[in-house]
Amino acid sequence: MLDFPLWKKLSLWAVTLAAALLALPSLAGVAGLPWPAALPNPQVNLGLDLAGGSHLLLEAKADDVRAQRLDNMEESVRQLMRNASPRIRIGDVSTADGKLSFMLENAADSDRARGLIEPAMQGATTVREWELQVVDGQRIVLSQTEAGVEQAIDDAMDSATEVVRRRIDELGTREPTIIRQGDTRIVVQVPGLQDPDGLKQLLGQTAQLEFKLVDLNALPSNVAAGIAPAGSEIFPFAPGTPGEGQFLAVRRLGGIRGENLTGAQAGVDPQNNRNVVNIAFDAQGGAKFAKLTTENVGKPFAIILDGQVLSAPNIESAIVGGRAQISGSFTPESANQLAIALRSGALPVPLAVVEERTVGPDLGADSIRKGLLAMGIGSLAVIVLMIATYGRFGVYATTALVLNVLMLLGLMALGGFTLTLPGIAGFVITIGAAVDANVLINERIREERSRGRKVVSAVETGYKEASRAIWDANLTNVISGVALFAFGSGPVKGFAVVLVIGIVTSVFTGVTLTRMFVAGWLRKARPNDITI
Numbered sequence: 216m217l218d219f220p221l222w223k224k225l226s227l228w229a230v231t232l233a234a235a236l237l238a239l240p241s242l243a244g245v246a247g248l249p250w251p252a253a254l255p256n257p258q259v260n261l262g263l264d265l266a267g268g269s270h271l272l273l274e275a276k277a278d279d280v281r282a283q284r285l286d287n288m289e290e291s292v293r294q295l296m297r298n299a300s301p302r303i304r305i306g307d308v309s310t311a312d313g314k315l316s317f318m319l320e321n322a323a324d325s326d327r328a329r330g331l332i333e334p335a336m337q338g339a340t341t342v343r344e345w346e347l348q349v350v351d352g353q354r355i356v357l358s359q360t361e362a363g364v365e366q367a368i369d370d371a372m373d374s375a376t377e378v379v380r381r382r383i384d385e386l387g388t389r390e391p392t393i394i395r396q397g398d399t400r401i402v403v404q405v406p407g408l409q410d411p412d413g414l415k416q417l418l419g420q421t422a423q424l425e426f427k428l429v430d431l432n433a434l435p436s437n438v439a440a441g442i443a444p445a446g447s448e449i450f451p452f453a454p455g456t457p458g459e460g461q462f463l464a465v466r467r468l469g470g471i472r473g474e475n476l477t478g479a480q481a482g483v484d485p486q487n488n489r490n491v492v493n494i495a496f497d498a499q500g501g502a503k504f505a506k507l508t509t510e511n512v513g514k515p516f517a518i519i520l521d522g523q524v525l526s527a528p529n530i531e532s533a534i535v536g537g538r539a540q541i542s543g544s545f546t547p548e549s550a551n552q553l554a555i556a557l558r559s560g561a562l563p564v565p566l567a568v569v570e571e572r573t574v575g576p577d578l579g580a581d582s583i584r585k586g587l588l589a590m591g592i593g594s595l596a597v598i599v600l601m602i603a604t605y606g607r608f609g610v611y612a613t614t615a616l617v618l619n620v621l622m623l624l625g626l627m628a629l630g631g632f633t634l635t636l637p638g639i640a641g642f643v644i645t646i647g648a649a650v651d652a653n654v655l656i657n658e659r660i661r662e663e664r665s666r667g668r669k670v671v672s673a674v675e676t677g678y679k680e681a682s683r684a685i686w687d688a689n690l691t692n693v694i695s696g697v698a699l700f701a702f703g704s705g706p707v708k709g710f711a712v713v714l715v716i717g718i719v720t721s722v723f724t725g726v727t728l729t730r731m732f733v734a735g736w737l738r739k740a741r742p743n744d745i746t747i
Contacts, residue, residue: 219734227731231618231724237625245583257628261406262635262709263392263574265582268406269414272570275375275399279564280368281359285310288335288345288357290468292317295331303328307354315357322353329355368398371563376401378562379418382555401566406633415568416552424494424541424557426507427470429463429515429527438464453523463524465517471507475500479557481550490545492554493538501537509533520553521565586639593646594620601650605657606746611732612653615724619649622720627712634713637706641713645721651688652725655681657747670745671737678730685726689718 241259243250250256263270289310296303305328307318319325329347332355336345344363348356376395383391383405392404405414430447439462443449448467452458478495496504507516508530517527518541526542545553597616601609623645627634660677668676696718699711 219731224731224735227727231622231728234625234629234720235618235621237628238621241624241628245587257625257631259624259628260631260633261583262633262638262706263404263406264636264706265634265639266406267574268404270570270572270574271403271415271418271568272396273379273401273403273418273566274569275368275372275564275566277364277368277399280371281313281364283564284344284359284364284367285313285315288315291335292332292357293468295335296328299327299331303331313359316350317355319353319355325349325352325355332357372399372401374563375566379403379566381558382418383414400569415571418566418568423472423521423562424476425470425472425517425519426504427465427467427517427519428507428511429465429517431514433464438462450517450519450522450524453520453525456525458524458527463517463527465519470516471500471503475503476557479554481545481547481554484540484542489542490547490550492541492545492550492557494541494557496537496539498537501535504537504539505533505535509535582636582639586636586642590639590643590646593643597646597650601653605653607736608653608657608660608729608733608745608747611729612650612657612725614732615653615729616646616649618728619717619720619724620646622724623713623717626716626720632712632716633709635706635709637710638713641710641717645713645717648692648717649721649725652681652685652722653729655685656726656729660745661747664745664747670742674733674737674745678726682726685722689722692718 237257240250240254240256244258260266289308292315293305293308296305303324304320305317306320309316319328329349332347336343336347336357343360344366346358346360348358350356372395376393379401380391380393383393383403391406392402394402396402403414403418430444433444433447437444438449441449441462443464446467447464449462449464452461452463475496476494477497477500480493482491482493483489484491512530512532515527515529518525520541541553594616598613601612601616603609605612620642623642656677659681660673663673663676664670693715696711696715700708700715703711
């Protein structure tokens with residue numbers, strides 16, 4: 216057990232020094248020292264409580280999900296009835312009281328209509344999402360089930376969480392914390408963010424992009440008064456557009472939505488030097504867009520973003536190829552933000568900021584100073600106690616302790632993990648726990664010497680027997696740390712990361728490296744007795 220051939224020593228030192236050197240850029244950053252640009256620069260990311268940043272609590276309204284499902288079902292029903300052969304004619308469509316109801320012009324079509332609608336009611340899950348009733352043999356009523364609404368809200372919030380994550384990742388921030396809270400809320404924490412207002416605008420933007428035909432039959436006086444013709448709806452022009460303050464009536468159904476987008480890039484229109492967003496559709500969206508523009512050449516169509524009209528140009532010719540351009544009163548920044556929002560996907564439900572907190576970097580710097588002070592005091596106390604109690608073996612344990620801290624910091628930098636205030640607490644705990652292994656080993660060596668074993672035999676037996684208890688104890692700690700990481704969030708995860716990595720490095724340094732140190736000394740000095 217105390218035999219360490221040259222290859223083993225070299226490999227252990229290579230692993231130790233490589234991990235420890237990875238910590239140098241982070242230490243230089245904390246000390247305010249410059250780091251050469253030509254060298255690798257792995258850094259430990261600082262969490263919100265250390266680097267400062269923004270904390271936002273976003274909330275969705277369940278009623279918005281219900282309304283969207285109702286609109287989608289109405290469009291699906293109209294399309295099913297239109298595509299039926301022969302066509303099923305319907306009228307008197309209503310969405311009052313959260314229910315979709317419509318009258319069949321011919322009561323004999325009741326069974327056929329029901330057979331077409333029922334497959335569309337099921338959805339992708341086993342949950343029954345809609346209830347269908349036939350009233351008086353001619354009116355069909357579709358009602359949303361509570362189980363279906365709950366499932367839709369859960370799916371919408373999961374999708375919204377991923378969209379928020381993609382949008383923030385495109386901002387180039389490091390290690391944001393994005394988690395669901397309850398049924399309809401999302402917590403967003405972004406360390407080191409310099410533009411919290413821009414973040415709120417980006418996350419508050421639903422990015423629901425629609426292309427709809429303008430209703431040319433709508434009377435301007437009715438539109439100005441907010442009265443929409445049957446089958447149409449009214450939207451205001453967005454602020455800063457030529458039509459600001461005015462309203463536009465568009466056809467409610469039959470347009471194209473932005474879910475078929477495959478790309479969006481901010482750019483500049485060379486003809487008028489205006490900021491625009493260039494978009495591209497997938498094959499299905501491109502075909503729909505080409506069909507819409509081909510069938511309506513010479514007619515205006517509205518480009519609507521989040522319920523506001525950006526522009527309403529005339530379709531001069533068919534637009535094929537799946538590419539289009541969105542123009543409006545964009546600045547370079549707003550065009551880029553819209554492109555990010557469109558690329559990341561539309562939010563399935565609007566999110567509102569219900570809570571906002573900003574943590575200043577000064578508070579984080581103070582936390583770092585106090586954390587380093589606590590770590591320094593704890594380290595010094597442990598070092599003094601170990602050397603005073605175990606002499607040479609205490610020096611080996613101290614050396615292993617220093618290397619353990621450097622390796623822990625280096626591995627966190629290599630993995631791009633985030634260090635939070637609880638993570639600093641984990642560092643302090645790791646310092647105390649790191650010498651536990653050496654205490655167990657040294658005390659066992661004392662016992663073996665008191666039983667009359669020779670030096671080499673006592674050391675070898677001490678390491679062998681103590682290692683069993685060390686492995687068992689640290690394995691249970693690793694299981695606890697993994698559970699904390701899997702089921703915790705935010706600062707709890709930060710603590711778990713430091714705990715698990717710290718356990719691995721402390722066992723490596725406290726058992727393997729100190730055994731190599733002791734074996735080298737015994738081979739060289741060959742002492743007849745040891746003081747421990």
